[in-house]
Amino acid sequence: MRYNLGEIWTDNKILLVCSFFVFTFLVAFFWNDIFVLVRPGERAVIYRPFSQGTDIENTYNEGLQILAPWNRMYIYDVRVQQVADEFTVLSSDGLEVKINISIRFRPQREDLGRLHKDIGPEYVEKVVKPVAQSQFRFVLGQYKPEEIYTSQGFIVQTAKQGSLAEMADRFILLDDLLLKSVTLPPPVAAAIESKLKAQQLALEFNYRIETEAKEKERKRIEAEGIRTFQDIISSGGISDSYLRFRGIQATLELAKSPNSKIIVIGGGKDGLPLILDGRNDTLATPPLPVPAEAAPAP
Incomplete structure (x- = not known):
């Protein structure tokens, strides 16, 4: 049985036109779900509700991706990111210390599917910030406020090592952890500042004492030299x-x-x-010039 396209169109014109408009409407309606653009520096994870759920084995690279409208694609920025955080910790003696830090990190590309399944797109608020805060609270809780200023390098390094290991277990790579500022209670800050000024003043006084001692030694050596010179002159005279x-x-x-x-x-x-002139005991004077008219003829 043979069918002619013209006859099919004639017999089903209304149905075909309606089907075309319905298909066009569905494509336009689900356009953003069917065509997904993964931009530079990003990777995507797909979620299939009618099969295996989150695909933890495969990730999608940059470019245009086409998928079924009932599937969902989640896009992650896999470049190095930086986020600031400010919080309060307690020192060893119970005083509140305000900390301002900066965290540089990025998600691990090879484990992006597991990161999405176990933590989700809000991993910065769920993992990155809490881990850094807990490490700083643990480390700073062992110091007194006046010790924080002189131990910042060790504090940051210890907090960074702890955060690096803990974030790696959550599929996040920590790039760096910076301590931007430490704000102590005003009375404590004033007391520390006064103590530092007193220490600097003591160092200045010590420097002055050392300088005066060296000057004393210099004058003593100079006096001995003058005395030796005078002894030589008085004993043998000036030659x-x-x-x-x-x-x-x-x-x-x-x-x-x-x-x-x-x-x-x-x-x-x-x-x-x-x-x-050493021939006389007094200074010699040069001869006076002779007037021209008094000079003898050649």
């Missing part, structure tokens, strides 16, 4: 060689001076300047 040496030094210092000057070299004994 001509020493005077010539001092004269050379004075000439060099005078030559370095920026002031205007005239130095007559060679007028004194041994070539020293006239003002340093």
Whole structure:
């Protein structure tokens, strides 16, 4: 029995048109459930209500995914994420300490199906923040408020190690854990600040004492040198060689001076300047210039 398409269309025109509009309506209505776009940095987990439920073995990569409208696809951001958290802990002596931290993490790609089945999309609020808070509460509960400032590095490292192991058991990879700020009660903070200022002042006083002691030693050595010099001078007198040496030094210092000057070299004994002539006990003076009209003819 042969059928002609024209005859089929003629005999079932109304039914075919209605079926086409119903199909188009259903596709448009379930468009977002049938065509799912997984964007860069994301992965998806599928839930099949009429078969195995959550598929924990397979995940869906980036791109356009097509699925039956009765199935449901959940999309997860698998890139490194950062979330801030602020909470209050109790120190070893029962005082409240406000903590502000930052958590960097990402879900484990290979266990995304198990993460979805055991915890769900709200894993940040259910696991990430509570785990970090519990670790900080445990570690900070062993310290006094004044010890927290000097032990922050050890505190963060201990809390990070505990959080890393606990999150890994929940299919979450901890990238880093940062302690942004620690706020103590105002009276405790003021007392610690006063103590630190007193310590710095004591260090400053110790530095001054050490400086004065070194200055005392320097002056003692200088005085011994002057006394030795005076003993040598008083016992043997000042020799001509020493005077010539001092004269050379004075000439060099005078030559370095920026002031205007005239130095007559060679007028004194041994070539020293006239003002340093060692032949007399008094300073020598240069000869006065002779007027031109009184000078003898050549």
